[in-house]
Every structure is written in C-alpha cells, then in structure tokens.
Amino acid sequence: MQIEGLRAIVTGGASGLGGATAAMLAERGADVAIFDRDEERGRAQAEAIGGAFFAVDVADEASAEAAFAAAEDAGGVARLLVNCAGVAPAIKTVSKDGAPHPLDAFRRTIGVNLIGSFNMIAQFAARLAAADPLGEERGVIVNTASVAAYDGQIGQAAYAASKGGVVGMTLPIARDLAQHRIRVVTVAPGIFLTPMLMGLPQAAQDSLGQQVPHPSRLGRPEEYAQLVEAIVANPMLNGEVIRLDGAIRMAPR
Template identity: 45%
Template sequence: MRYAKMSAIVTGAASGLGRATATRLAAAGMHVVLVDLPTSDGAAVAEELRTNRPGASAAGGSDVAASGSGAGSAPPAAAAQAVARTSRRRTDRRTDKHLPRIEFAPADVTDEKQVAAAVGLATELAPLRVVVNCAGIATPAKLLGRDGPLDLAAFDRVLRVNVLGTVNVTRLAAQAMADDAGAGRGSPRGPGAGAGTASVTRDDAVPDRGVIINTASVAAFDGQIGQPAYAASKGAIHSLTLPLARELARYGIRVNTIAPGIFETPLMLGLPERARASLGEQVPYPQRLGLPDEFAQLVESIAENAYLNGETIRLDGAIRMAPR
C-alpha cells in the first residue's frame, strides 16, 4: 500500500464499515487511530487488531525451564529446542516494538477538542496520510408523520453528526496534513517503488500529503420516504467532495467520497433474516448485501490511486432505491 508505515484515522471504527476499514489499513502496515464514542467497543476492537496484526507475537507467558536438576540435565536435543524457543520469543518481542500501532481515541466527532486530540495522537505515531470518515447516524422520520411535523431537533442531530462531524474531522486532519513539512517528492509509484513513497509525476509537483475519504450513501441520490434528514446529510457529503478536493489540491491532499448501498452493518444484521434477504434481492448483482470489507477494499484502492480525486463512487451492486 502506498501509505504503509504512516498513520491513518478512521471514525466510526468500533463497528461496521469503520471497523472493516481500520482492520484493512492495519493489515496494510499503517498506524491506525480508531475514533468512536467513549461508550463504544473501540478499545476492545483496537486490542483485537493489535493481537491480529501481521507479525505480532503469538508467544506469551514466561519460558518454561527444562525438567531436572538444571539446564544441563536436559537431553542435548531438548536443550537446543528450548534455546530456539527462547530465541524466537525474544525476536518476537523485539519485532513487536516495530509493528504498526493501533490506538483507540474516544471522541464525539462533533467535539473539536476530542477530535483534535485524536489527530494529535495520529501525528505522533507517524505522518498522517489517510483519513476515513465513517461515523454517522440514521434516524428515520417523515416530514409529516403520524404525530405531526418532523421534529427539528431530530433533524438537526442527524445533520450535526453526519455533516458537521465529518467537516470537523476533515478540517482538523487537513490542517495537520498540510502542516507536514516532511512530505516527500518521490518517484511515481510503480514496480520497485517503496512503501510510503509519495507519488508525483514531476520534480516540481506538490508533495503527496495523503487522502481524505468521506462516506455518503446512495440515499444522497435515491433518498426514500422517511429519509429527509439522512438523505440531506449524505447529499451534503457528496456536494462537499469537489470543492474540498479543489481547495486542498494546493497542499497535495486528495478528497474522495464513497456512497455505499445496502451493507451488512450492525443495523442491517439486527433485521430478521427474511428482511435481509428481501433487501439483498433488490440488488441487481451480486444479489446480496454488501460486505464491510468490500467497502474497506475500495478505501484502500482510493488511497493507492494517486490520480483519483474529487470523486464520489457508488458502491452498491447497481441498486437504485425505490421510493419505499
């Protein structure tokens, strides 16, 4: 991956699309800061990712002494095996120190101080190069419901988390990325290009400082009845993409957006099996719900492709949502 050995921030990382994204970026060798609410499973997810990192030591506990009155009493073959095991464990411990760091930063994405702390943590680990905004909420409600007009507080909350939260993370992360004076002007990516090498086409090109990837939804284009708040918030994320990409181009920062369709997130998995199957049948092909790792795979592809900028990509199996 182009940004291996550098740092990434993933919001909404305790579950669903965010968790899958954090998992894939960690596997690619990046230091990853998982951002989610303090009440989330973020700490447990971070610990799980640490344990499953490629190259992480599986050996645990203390070395077991050979049986008998002393080391010399063990048969030569057994003694050699014990020494080999000890050597491997010591090597594992040394290797662990150089593995990518996986950290949890509890934060509400709408809180400036909490997000600033998460960004600061990421920049301490390594240059910040990838930011993925997955945090978001959906509160279905009609404009004119059974109990009267739409509750403005509920509408405001959805826009606040989905739009203001995304902008808050993006602005603070972009500032940290733009301030990085160490961004290099490397050779174009290709055969022989090292991990973490900036991808540019000319010696005088703007240094590559990374990519910001936001999450919209097919609701931005095919909003259904009962989704005015959610559709409006995701439409805003789509509309932000091009102006932010144009503005941040001078700093060598790309901005792209993914608009996922119906995915196997915790919300969807909470539905009855029949309901999930019905939703999957609405997808032209493949006729199923999307997998979170397929979203994460697209994140990785966007990060790797230096020419992909200012674009919203639908990831939906060609579905076009019906009114209901």
C-alpha cells in the first residue's frame, strides 16, 4: 500500500515513537490525524506536520468513537492506524515496605496499553471494513508492543502483561480481519529514546544503550517510523510481531 494520499491515524502521536511516525507519514504525503490525551503537545505536533489533532482517551469507548467520527468527517475514512499510545509504570509486585502492587495501577496499565489498543483496532476496522478496497487490501493496523512482552524486568509485571496481551492478540485479529483485507502487524521495540528516557542523565542513557549488542545505543524513534513505513509497503507482512531491538535480551534489572 502506498502511503501518499492515505488518511492515517496515530495514537500517542504527540511525541516519542508516535510523534516520529506521524512526522514520517506526513512527509510521505499522508493526511495524518493525531489521537492523544496531551492537547498542548498534540496540537503543536499536528501544526508542525500539517495534520490534525483530536483529544482522545484510547481506553474510553465513547471518546474513541467520537474522535473517529470527527476525523472521518474532516478527512474521510482512514486506511492506516498506528497504535503508539501507552503507559509504562515501574512497580514491584511487593514493595520494599511489604505493600502489594496497587491494583488500580495494574488495571490502568492494562486499560491503556491493551484494552486501549483493542478499542482503537475494533473501531477503526469497523469503519474501514465498509470502504472500498485499494487493490488487494483495504488498510493496515500497526500495534506497539515491547520486548518486555518476552523479557519483562523487575517492576514490569503490569507493563509486560499489557504488552504480552498486544502480542497475543496480533494473530487472531489478523485472522479476524483477513476477510476484510485489513492487515495487522505488531512491532516490539527494545530500548528507545522516548521522552521518558530523555529525562534521564546522559550517563544513564549511555549505560542503557551499551546493553544493546548492536548497534550499542538507544533506538531512535525515526527507526521505529522506518519500520512502520516498510510494514505498510509490504502486503505479505501480516499477523506477525517484529522485534526492533538491536538483538537485546533484557536482564532482570
């Protein structure tokens, strides 16, 4: 599928992996809609790339439905959905003082990362399924998991569970949507230079980067965007999870 001329939606598109992806898509000629909770950053990013911004809580059905309707009214049916919205708490199952992991924090992580991703997928696909195909396909969905789905570290029980769920639903959703000619692919990034890591001292960033076998550095959001571009272009990529991690296998901490 050619990106030029497509309507694309990027959740979490205000910054980080989503921000780089939204910028890449706009540069390749797509009409980009950014779905994000951060209105200030989201509007600034949309203005910078010539796109549109919609305030969305991905885990809320009504919020997502309203945003999809507004985006469709503004620019037509979207053909590409890239799910980058997510949260990454670090909480141990039992804390140092013996307290259990707060259930609300676990529930919120699952809600945003897993339920939110599925909410966006289902609502996007339902609208796209009614559109005419573009050649042999109607559109593409790209989800974001994490290497934590396989190598979850200490304090990542909630995060790893949520991303493991994203990995686990990739194939069945691809099979569900095959009849509608909609592809589904998931990317599992390793350690990337996102806003969260940018807040760490340079020495800490360098230390994290050195854990990557090759190249021994943090991944760049633009490299995630590059993979999204390749996924959209290759019609045989479907139902797969792709690790984008420089061959890292995470240690316990």
